[in-house]
Amino acid sequence: MSDLVCENLSMTFANPQTGVKIEALKDINFSLKRGELLSVLGPSGCGKTTLLNMIAGFLNPTAGKMSLGGNLIEGPGVERGMVFQQGALFEWLTVSKNVDFGLRMKKTPESESSKLVEKWLDIVGLQGFGDTPTYQLSGGMQQRVALARCLVNGPDVILMDEPLGALDALTREKMQSLILKLWKETGKTIIIITHSVEEALLLGERLFVMAPRPGRIHKEYNLPFAGKGLTKSLRDIKHDSYFGEVREEILTMIWDMEEEIMGGV
Amino acid sequence: MFSWLSEERGSIAAVIIVTLLLCLVISIIIGLKQTSYRAKDEVFGDPERTLGGWYWTLTGISSILLLWFYFSWGMARAFFPETGNELCQAAKIDTAIAPITAALPINSRYFKSTTLTRRNLEQLEILEKKLPADVYDKAEQEKLLKIILQSKQIIEIFSNPKNQSSDSIRAFETIQDGFRELSKTLRFGYEGLIPHPEALTQPKWGTDLTEIPLLPTTPRGVLLDKTSQDAKLLTKIFLKTRNNSAAADALIKTTKEMINNIKKSNESSDFEEDILSKRSAYVKAVERIFRRLDDGTIFPPSALDNLSNSVNDFFLAIAETRGSLNIIDRILVPGDGVVKSKTQCTEQGSGRWLPKPTDVIATFVKLANPDIEGGGGYKGSTLLWWKWIQIADILAFFIPDSLIDLFPGDYGRHSETGVFQPNFKDKALALAQGDIYLGAVPMLDGHIWDSLFRVIVALGLGIGLGVPLGIYMGISRFFKSFFDPIIELYRPVPPLAWAPLILTIFGIQDDGKIFLLFMVAFAIMVISARTGASGTQLSKIRASHSLGASDRQILRYVILPNAMPEILTGIRISIGVCWGTLVAAEMLAGTTGIGFIENVARVVSNYELIWVTILIMGLLGLAFDILMRWAIVKTIPWRGKG
Ligand SMILES: Nc1ncnc2c1ncn2[C@@H]1O[C@H](COP(=O)(O)OP(=O)(O)OP(=O)(O)O)[C@@H](O)[C@H]1O
Ligand SMILES: [Mg+2]
Numbered sequence A: 001m002s003d004l005v006c007e008n009l010s011m012t013f014a015n016p017q018t019g020v021k022i023e024a025l026k027d028i029n030f031s032l033k034r035g036e037l038l039s040v041l042g043p044s045g046c047g048k049t050t051l052l053n054m055i056a057g058f059l060n061p062t063a064g065k066m067s068l069g070g071n072l073i074e075g076p077g078v079e080r081g082m083v084f085q086q087g088a089l090f091e092w093l094t095v096s097k098n099v100d101f102g103l104r105m106k107k108t109p110e111s112e113s114s115k116l117v118e119k120w121l122d123i124v125g126l127q128g129f130g131d132t133p134t135y136q137l138s139g140g141m142q143q144r145v146a147l148a149r150c151l152v153n154g155p156d157v158i159l160m161d162e163p164l165g166a167l168d169a170l171t172r173e174k175m176q177s178l179i180l181k182l183w184k185e186t187g188k189t190i191i192i193i194t195h196s197v198e199e200a201l202l203l204g205e206r207l208f209v210m211a212p213r214p215g216r217i218h219k220e221y222n223l224p225f226a227g228k229g230l231t232k233s234l235r236d237i238k239h240d241s242y243f244g245e246v247r248e249e250i251l252t253m254i255w256d257m258e259e260e261i262m263g264g265v
Numbered sequence B: 001m002f003s004w005l006s007e008e009r010g011s012i013a014a015v016i017i018v019t020l021l022l023c024l025v026i027s028i029i030i031g032l033k034q035t036s037y038r039a040k041d042e043v044f045g046d047p048e049r050t051l052g053g054w055y056w057t058l059t060g061i062s063s064i065l066l067l068w069f070y071f072s073w074g075m076a077r078a079f080f081p082e083t084g085n086e087l088c089q090a091a092k093i094d095t096a097i098a099p100i101t102a103a104l105p106i107n108s109r110y111f112k113s114t115t116l117t118r119r120n121l122e123q124l125e126i127l128e129k130k131l132p133a134d135v136y137d138k139a140e141q142e143k144l145l146k147i148i149l150q151s152k153q154i155i156e157i158f159s160n161p162k163n164q165s166s167d168s169i170r171a172f173e174t175i176q177d178g179f180r181e182l183s184k185t186l187r188f189g190y191e192g193l194i195p196h197p198e199a200l201t202q203p204k205w206g207t208d209l210t211e212i213p214l215l216p217t218t219p220r221g222v223l224l225d226k227t228s229q230d231a232k233l234l235t236k237i238f239l240k241t242r243n244n245s246a247a248a249d250a251l252i253k254t255t256k257e258m259i260n261n262i263k264k265s266n267e268s269s270d271f272e273e274d275i276l277s278k279r280s281a282y283v284k285a286v287e288r289i290f291r292r293l294d295d296g297t298i299f300p301p302s303a304l305d306n307l308s309n310s311v312n313d314f315f316l317a318i319a320e321t322r323g324s325l326n327i328i329d330r331i332l333v334p335g336d337g338v339v340k341s342k343t344q345c346t347e348q349g350s351g352r353w354l355p356k357p358t359d360v361i362a363t364f365v366k367l368a369n370p371d372i373e374g375g376g377g378y379k380g381s382t383l384l385w386w387k388w389i390q391i392a393d394i395l396a397f398f399i400p401d402s403l404i405d406l407f408p409g410d411y412g413r414h415s416e417t418g419v420f421q422p423n424f425k426d427k428a429l430a431l432a433q434g435d436i437y438l439g440a441v442p443m444l445d446g447h448i449w450d451s452l453f454r455v456i457v458a459l460g461l462g463i464g465l466g467v468p469l470g471i472y473m474g475i476s477r478f479f480k481s482f483f484d485p486i487i488e489l490y491r492p493v494p495p496l497a498w499a500p501l502i503l504t505i506f507g508i509q510d511d512g513k514i515f516l517l518f519m520v521a522f523a524i525m526v527i528s529a530r531t532g533a534s535g536t537q538l539s540k541i542r543a544s545h546s547l548g549a550s551d552r553q554i555l556r557y558v559i560l561p562n563a564m565p566e567i568l569t570g571i572r573i574s575i576g577v578c579w580g581t582l583v584a585a586e587m588l589a590g591t592t593g594i595g596f597i598e599n600v601a602r603v604v605s606n607y608e609l610i611w612v613t614i615l616i617m618g619l620l621g622l623a624f625d626i627l628m629r630w631a632i633v634k635t636i637p638w639r640g641k642g
Helices: A049-057 A095-105 A110-123 A139-151 A169-186 A197-203 A223-228 A236-239 A242-262 B002-008 B010-039 B053-071 B074-079 B083-096 B098-103 B113-129 B138-159 B164-186 B221-241 B246-268 B273-294 B301-322 B323-331 B357-368 B392-397 B401-405 B424-432 B445-473 B477-490 B495-506 B510-534 B540-545 B551-588 B596-602 B607-635
Strands: A003-014 A022-033 A037-041 A063-068 A082-084 A157-161 A188-193 A206-211 A218-224 B337-341 B345-347 B385-390 B440-445
Touching: A022 A049, A037 A049, A037 A218, A037 B345, A049 A082, A049 A157, A049 B113, A049 B540, A049 B596, A082 A139, A082 B273, A095 A139, A095 B053, A095 B551, A110 B164, A110 B385, A110 B540, A139 A169, A169 A188, A188 A206, A188 A236, A197 A223, A197 A236, A197 A242, A206 A242, A206 B053, A206 B221, A206 B357, A218 A223, A218 A242, A218 B010, A218 B392, A236 A242, A236 B113, B002 B010, B010 B053, B010 B357, B053 B074, B053 B357, B053 B495, B053 B540, B074 B083, B074 B323, B083 B221, B083 B337, B083 B424, B098 B113, B098 B221, B098 B301, B113 B301, B164 B221, B164 B301, B221 B301, B246 B273, B301 B323, B323 B540, B337 B495, B357 B607, B385 B392, B392 B424, B392 B440, B401 B424, B440 B445, B445 B477, B445 B510, B445 B551, B445 B607, B477 B510, B495 B551, B540 B551, B551 B596, B551 B607
Parallel strands: A037 A188, A037 A206, A082 A157, A157 A188
Antiparallel strands: A003 A022, A003 A063, A206 A218, B337 B345, B385 B440
16 A cells, blocks of 8 residues: 555756756656665765655656655655754754654644653663753764654655764664664665665665666665564674675676766766 | 042052052962963963963953052052142142243243244344335335334344343342242241141042142142242232333334334225235234334343242252152152142143042942932933833823724813813823823833843844844745845944934934834844854755644744854844944933933043943943853854754
């Protein structure tokens, strides 16, 4: 039922000064079943963020259409939560007030919302930080607040644009486990954009490698690692021989694409 | 209690000065010790080095206060309270014999007679050369030359000791003897002299409108005062003395006649206009010099030598009498000393424009005293106090009378029996006009409050209207494009440049000033709110859209708080600019407020009042700024950390 379907999606940006048109995306077709975890890879400027912004409803496609569970997507909505690269937290609010934001906008009764906030802070491992101002948190903690703020609203799809890009390696690994755990426990549909091939392989049940000019889906993989990651340590999976194989293949693919872009300049 | 403090301000100052000196010395010693101790483990250029120098703060404050005491003559008054009065008595002598000293080379290089002679001769030479041959005929030219020659001869006669008038010889001897006598009296000393009882009841130095008490309060002062009165008699004789000998008088008489003849011929005959004006101009120039000679104030130097000696000796005698006063005058009284004018003795130089610290405090206390009838406050209002105001008056302010006119029905009429029974509409009108007693509420009052009130109301309006508009301008194309030109056009004009116009339109009382300040605050608030609103990160807006916030909710819960730092900074700037503009506007026009006090003080040259208002304005400005800094830290602790 809650499938995410994109048909012939295209997006063309026109530079208002020069009039030059950029085909950020062209003829994107895919559908995502409920509870699937999709990771998206691709060289810089291939339209990953554009795609995500369109699904979130921040941008209108120039052609094609998208639907979630049969409903056309025509603007932002609570059923599609977004986690940005940097938390985009409201620094004038405390941690729990940030998490509470969506509920407050819906006018959820205080007694109910405070329980929910408490629960989600627990799940992301921020118990006891409720009254802390967000500017006093570390980068990893801020991303966890952003996750909780998104999840407390009960979205069907979670969209993440390089959510772990600004974190150090160790924190990043912990956050990857957290995302897998949340995915398993909540059964949400998740789209995650990343620059790290390893991260894409570890998290993605499905994986799109995108190519630029015009932005399109270059190759698609179905991967087993996300399921394994729930039981095995992430570091062990990286030593898997198939993992190494796919990683090398994708790296070469992206390398060639980058080469083409740079060479063309 | 206050009057005692006021009376004893000299001694209080002495205590303060000693304390300050101690502070200065101790803080310098601590400072030097700390410096040599800390220098070991400090690197030059490290900003940490500026921390913790309270002792240098203390040094700075005490030295500036001590300098203030010194240059305002506060030290002289604190330790030698009679200095002013004695200097005043000495100044009386200077004033009394000023005409005599001016004639002698005492405070100048030349005898006045020498200067006169030189200048007149020089000008006669010039006139001789410039004799206009084209407008005077030969005979007249000769006559004019003769007048000039005779004028020179008059000078010659005056300068020759042999021709000195016997009257003047006798007068000079009298004056000389007079001065010798005075010198002798001075040297005899002032022991046993007693000030007049009335003198001791005068207000003390600086405690009254007449700065320095005029009557002598010390034995030395009594002697100097007495001397000045006697010297005045000698001056009278001197001013009457003329050097007109018979020979001089004869020559003066004939010269005068010759000048008159030429003048008469100018008047009677009908010359062309430009010739006539040339002729009379020349005669006038000749006559002007002659007039300076005919009053006989030129004397031979030798005749004045003796007088000069006796006056010099007189000055020596004064200096001896002044004794210790000379040292105090030289060390503790910077500036030009005390000068006696017709009615009063005044401090000159820094003593005049820099009031003594304790006097400034006394003036402040007087201004702050809410008891207007008891002599407190200024121009019918104190600095900051409270009063009852009628609730009815407040209501009347907000309800326009014309609103009541719109009510249905007519106003009441008096009945046949001549009784007036007010109906509903009449009662409503009474409310709109504040004629009903509805109780009273306490309200602040005074000059400071009047100034503050204007700023607060204007700021409130500026914030209330400016922030919403600014926020909409930050997010809406229509608002931005529509209002930008209007605001950008009036904002760059210095606020005071608007003042004459605004004060004409809205009146010089509160309305005009509040509107002027409102214009200032409004522009600043609009611009800062706009900057704050347009600076909201797109990702925050998008996040809140995804979280289900409506447009209004985003405005209220995301854009407004996000603009808060800019808004508060805007308020802080507004307060500063409003305060500055207000004070200047109050100086332009009005009848209350701090700026008004300073303006009146300026007109009447009341330097203490000027300094008091300056200090009040500085302290209030500082208080505003501290308040705002505190508010900023309290309300937006995330600033610079987001
Ligand atoms: N608002 C916009 N106006 C004009 N062009 C845009 C706009 N947003 C994106 N583009 C262009 O669209 C293309 C895709 O941009 P996008 O941000 O989606 O890339 P990306 O894959 O997310 O890159 P990165 O990995 O660096 O984040 C780029 O060439 C970019 O220049
Ligand atoms: Mg991107």
